[in-house]
Structure formats: C-alpha cells, structure tokens
Amino acid sequence: MSASHEISHPLSLSGEMQMDTGVIINKCYQCGKCSAGCPVAEEMDYPPSLVMRMLQTDDPKNYEKLLRSMSIWLCVSCEMCLTRCPMEIDIPALMDNMRQKSIRAKKTNPQAKKIISFHKSFLDSINYTGRLYEMGLIVDYKMRTGAMAQDVTIAPKMFIKGKLNPVPEIIKGRKKIAAIFNKVQNNKEGK
Amino acid sequence: MIKVGFYPGCSMKGGAQEYQESVTALAKVFDIELVEVPDWNCCGATAAHNLNKELSLSLPARIMALAEKEGITDIVVPCAACYNRLSVTKHELAEDPSLSSKVASIIDLKYEGTTQILNIIQFIDKYITDRLEEKVVKPFDYKSACYYGCLLVRPHSILKFDRVEDPQSMDVLVKKAGGNAIDWAFKTECCGAGLSVSRTDSVARLSGNIMKDAADRAAEVVVVACPMCHSNLDMRRPEINKFLNEKIDIPVLYISQVLGLAVGLDAKTLGLNRHMTEVNLPERPIKEVPVAEVPQKVVNTQKMEA
Numbered sequence: 001m002s003a004s005h006e007i008s009h010p011l012s013l014s015g016e017m018q019m020d021t022g023v024i025i026n027k028c029y030q031c032g033k034c035s036a037g038c039p040v041a042e043e044m045d046y047p048p049s050l051v052m053r054m055l056q057t058d059d060p061k062n063y064e065k066l067l068r069s070m071s072i073w074l075c076v077s078c079e080m081c082l083t084r085c086p087m088e089i090d091i092p093a094l095m096d097n098m099r100q101k102s103i104r105a106k107k108t109n110p111q112a113k114k115i116i117s118f119h120k121s122f123l124d125s126i127n128y129t130g131r132l133y134e135m136g137l138i139v140d141y142k143m144r145t146g147a148m149a150q151d152v153t154i155a156p157k158m159f160i161k162g163k164l165n166p167v168p169e170i171i172k173g174r175k176k177i178a179a180i181f182n183k184v185q186n187n188k189e190g191k
Numbered sequence: 192m193i194k195v196g197f198y199p200g201c202s203m204k205g206g207a208q209e210y211q212e213s214v215t216a217l218a219k220v221f222d223i224e225l226v227e228v229p230d231w232n233c234c235g236a237t238a239a240h241n242l243n244k245e246l247s248l249s250l251p252a253r254i255m256a257l258a259e260k261e262g263i264t265d266i267v268v269p270c271a272a273c274y275n276r277l278s279v280t281k282h283e284l285a286e287d288p289s290l291s292s293k294v295a296s297i298i299d300l301k302y303e304g305t306t307q308i309l310n311i312i313q314f315i316d317k318y319i320t321d322r323l324e325e326k327v328v329k330p331f332d333y334k335s336a337c338y339y340g341c342l343l344v345r346p347h348s349i350l351k352f353d354r355v356e357d358p359q360s361m362d363v364l365v366k367k368a369g370g371n372a373i374d375w376a377f378k379t380e381c382c383g384a385g386l387s388v389s390r391t392d393s394v395a396r397l398s399g400n401i402m403k404d405a406a407d408r409a410a411e412v413v414v415v416a417c418p419m420c421h422s423n424l425d426m427r428r429p430e431i432n433k434f435l436n437e438k439i440d441i442p443v444l445y446i447s448q449v450l451g452l453a454v455g456l457d458a459k460t461l462g463l464n465r466h467m468t469e470v471n472l473p474e475r476p477i478k479e480v481p482v483a484e485v486p487q488k489v490v491n492t493q494k495m496e497a
Binding site for chain 1: 201202204205206207208230231232233235236237238239240241242243244245246249250253297298299341342345346347348355379380381383384385386388389390391393397426464465466467
C-alpha cells in the first residue's frame, strides 16, 4: 500500500475523486511525460500534467475550471499517458470521472457540444436497438448539432461500397438493453 | 471444423463489413467456424465509458454472460475497441466482486468471467499461425507498415498483449505471409478514434501524421486490426491529404485481408473492393524459394521495451 502522505483527505475534492476512481492523485510528481505523449495536448486548454497539478491543489476554483474545460472532452482515451506514466497513474479514469461530473453539474464547455452530442447519439442508438446503427447515429447527430452538410459527399460512396447498412440490426433482447439503460440512469452515483 | 466463439461488434455489420468477410473467409481456410455470441449487443465503446461507468461495464458484461450461457470458452473480438472494452470489463469485475454482483443484477444474467477474450492476432496465433506458412501460395510481397493503434496494446497492465511502444506480433504475421514489415515510428500513435465525426480536423491531423510517416518510409500498404483505425486512415483520406497538402494513396488493409491474400483468397471474397482508398497493389512475380530455406521463425533482435 502507498504511504499515508500520498493519500488525500477523504473529504477533499481529490479525496472524493480517489474514492470514485481508486486513483491516487498525489502520486504525480509533474514529470510531464503524459503531456509529451498526449496526441491532443496541443489542442487542450490544460494538458494532462497540468490537469494533475490542478487536481492536487484541491482548490474548488481549479476543479470548476476542469469541469468547464475542453481538455476532458478532447481526451481520446488512447491511454498513452497511463502507459508512459512512471507512477502508473490512470489519468484516463480521472478524465472519465470528470466528464461524468461535468455533465451531472451541467458545466460542460459549450465548444464540446458536438463531441458530447455524438456520444449521446451513439448511446441512444444502442438503447433503441441494442446495437449501433451507424446511419441512425449520423442522422441523430445531425439533428442534435445542426451539422447537416457534414460528410454528405462521403455517404453515397459508402453506400455504393456496401459500407452503409440501410436497415438497423435490432436484437431480440432490446428490452433487456433498455432495462440496463434504465437501471444505470436511475443510479444516482452514475460513476 | 473447429467452432470458436465470435463477437463481431457493430462496425462489422456496417462500415467494416470487409473485416468480417475477411476474418470469416480466413478462418474457413483453416477449418474454423466462427460462431456469433447469440443476440449480442454493442459494447458501448467510447461513448459509454465517457458518459457512464456502470453502463460501460454492463454492456460488455452482458455479451460475456451470454457467451458463458452458450458454453463458449473463447470469444474472438476482431475490433480492437470492442476487444479493449470486453477485456477491461472482465478485469474490473474480477478485481471487485461487489461490483461484479452489482453488474450481474443490472444485466439480469449470471456472470462468472470465465470466457477468454482474444483479439484478432491472439486468435490467429492460437488457431492459425502454426499452419499459416504451409498454406501461403501467394506471398504478400509488399512493404507493410503494421499499425497497432491504441486499444490493441494499451493499457498493458490489463491487456498484457505485446510491447507497448514497438509491438511486433502483427509484423511477425506479415513476415510469415511473405511480406516485408517495415520499421516505422507511428505504430501505436492515436488516429483520433471516436472524434472522427465530431472533430474531423483533429482526426485529419493525427491520422495525417501516421500516413505521412508510412509514406516517408515508402510503405506500400498500411496494415491494421481495428475498424476505427481503418475508417480514420482510409475513409478520412481526403481530409488527411488536405491536411498534409499532398496526395497519399497508400491503401489500408486489415491483417485478415493480408493473410487472406497470401493463402490465395481472392480480392472480392476479402472485401478489398469496399475500401474507400482503392487497393491497386502491383502484381509481384512469386519468388521461387525452396521450402527448406523459408525462415521458420522471425527472430526478434530488438531489445524489449517497457
């Protein structure tokens, strides 16, 4: 087990995240390898190593900034940061946790609308049919974002190549899938 | 005919049909029948683990529970993203029994975590590799950049598959198929994954850097094992070329298509016609190599990393 000084106070913000994710935030010693390897760091408002430092401060203002940041939505969950971290800190798990907190607190960055809409359209498709229906996903996404013209030129070629399935695959247990969605949504923790 | 459990995942029923076609055809050459997990559902992919942790565990758990019920021991999961989600779920539920029973109650099925999750390369290594070289009739004699991406090799602590920075397993298979697997720098760099639609410019940059390195090293083909990597490198090629301001026309093939071509399957059976970047590999005369001189094992001389 880790030394006690590494563990945050359970009532602190970082302590709460540690309870949620099992990740010990204070292990980070700011070597910066995560930011160096992160494929999207250059597009982020706070690169991963800075996210770690902000979490370590336990300052509510910094937490607020993170929940409202683009960083948490630009993270592609490629797991490079975790792979190269000398302390094996699971930054992707923290990112997931902050995304979920950001949505629950209704603090999502307005510029992340498209990214979040895509995820929501994706999950809705699974909720309805049990499987992802790509064409339905794209239509639903366009409705949510108004990006009607996007990728319209690619669709006919995909269709000719047999890459667009015109009919959704609907599984027999789709009601069971809907029940799973209900149960996890009713769960207030929703971690 | 050996029967092996199979989880195709959603992309194989849509945008990546050629991956399923080629995996199924390749398996058939080696007398293997892939049997789909009955009534399987989507694994939830990035969307689920970004938005809801319990959902991201429940969806893959249902798939594995259904497989268990059917008595399936090995599940072949050719999509690297699905493979990752199933493996991570299996790991997390094994680590935390109370979470496991909570998820079992959410999915309303018995879950034991006894199924073995195999990615495409693990499947080939377990069931095909031993017999591969003897079946090669048309060596895949092309400079191949094997691209592993993220989810096949990371996180290593859970997947424990291949090396994280310079993986070799796909290179070894390409070499066994008579190919020249080149050394290059972008084997495990991210293609941009799920941002393909919602942030296409980021994907153009990330995938562009990958294709640029492959082109600079004179690769004739990029070999992948993930439908998401494939769609970003292949379908997003117009955006990639625009970002790079040059025209790269290197085709992107699935590892199953490469091996399929080597064992003599035709292009249509393998779905090569479905790629957005046309596959026009030049015909190569088959070199006459006496059987005894075919290298049996590719010796890996590089030092282990990580």
